[in-house]
């Protein structure tokens with residue numbers, strides 16, 4: 321079993337994991353962690369981690385037992401002793417370590433104090449000096465774990481109390497925060513007025529377009545991604561980083577040039593990307609087969625979301641935005657859909673307007689547009705990516721070309 325720490329928008333993180341691993345393999349969700357019953361991760365943990373936009377860390381469940389056990393804390397102690405002894409068999413130097421406790425059978429502070437001290441003593445008995453990176457007596461943050469190198473040089477353990485089971489998990493990989501900021505802020509072409517997609521959301525969208533990793537596995541992954549509204553190329557940058565070929569187009573020549581510069585930046589500054597990309601200048605409503613260098617395996621795109629607004633627009637203005645976007649979506653989807661193979665997935669963003677805290681005015685009648693374009697909507701519930709300070713949120717829709 322594997323444990324995935326979910327990102328800020330739990331529903332999106334879960335949708336990404338369910339699509340890759342199958343919802344039937346989801347064992348349980350404990351707070352912001354999800355446990356999946358998987359025989360294998362199908363990839364090296366860090367490779368999988370670098371692909372997942374919605375997962376903060378991946379851990380392997382190394383022990384679990386029923387929470388009805390007579391003395392759970394004694395059981396945790398003996399389990400930790402075995403895990404630590406095994407883990408530090410052939411280590412040297414000063415060891416950083418971290419513990420996270422979620423839904424544990426005690427006051428979390430008391431629990432952490434007990435088990436941080438216990439782990440330190442155990443590591444000492446194995447002949448090593450160690451330091452825990454947790455602030456006394458709080459769960460370690462991702463930044464503390466990353467900065468200390470606990471996953472590589474020491475150990476990061478998570479203890480979780482589930483419905484009927486206590487789990488102990490050892491972290492295998494953690495999100496590389498520096499890499500996200502580097503590619504987001506250092507890329508040569510940035511245009512905040514255009515409304516750039518956060519790289520993690522671009523990754524989630526690409527993963528929602530993947531066929532499941534289970535079954536025959538990685539060989540079936542989408543190989544070529546097409547973004548017909550590429551803007552600054554965020555989605556295509558992430559596609560190259562996932563070793564996929566990228567095709568992009570935009571109605572704006574500045575965006576075409578900017579995307580080209582950003583893709584060259586990725587190829588130059590990151591290892592193991594593909595170098596296969598083709599970007600062209602075109603209205604998405606008029607894409608033809610001859611424009612594409614091959615039939616793409618998936619369409620992942622963020623179209624125009626309407627004019628930028630800082631407060632909820634008046635009803636008539638909102639209607640104007642929806643009308644204009646209805647026309648755009650109907651035109652580009654009905655034009656492109658016949659060029660794609662049946663079963664091809666399309667993952668797109670629609671604007672949704674925040675009315676109150678969690679109440680949204682959603683894009684109207686998108687199901688009718690999908691129907692006209694011979695597309696089926698795959699996600700049963702809305703998947704909304706929002707930021708607390710923004711009125712316009714993005715609704716992610718997963719579509720599939722009907723047979």
Ligand SMILES: C[S@@+](CC[C@H](N)C(=O)[O-])C[C@H]1O[C@@H](n2cnc3c(N)ncnc32)[C@H](O)[C@@H]1O
Nearest residue numbers: 516517549551552553554571572603604622624
């Ligand atoms: C919200 S931006 C995309 C931003 C992009 N996801 C990124 O992260 O940089 C929408 C893009 O759609 C382009 N666009 C608008 N209407 C279009 C059309 N009819 N055909 C092609 N591109 C269009 C705009 O020029 C703009 O670059």
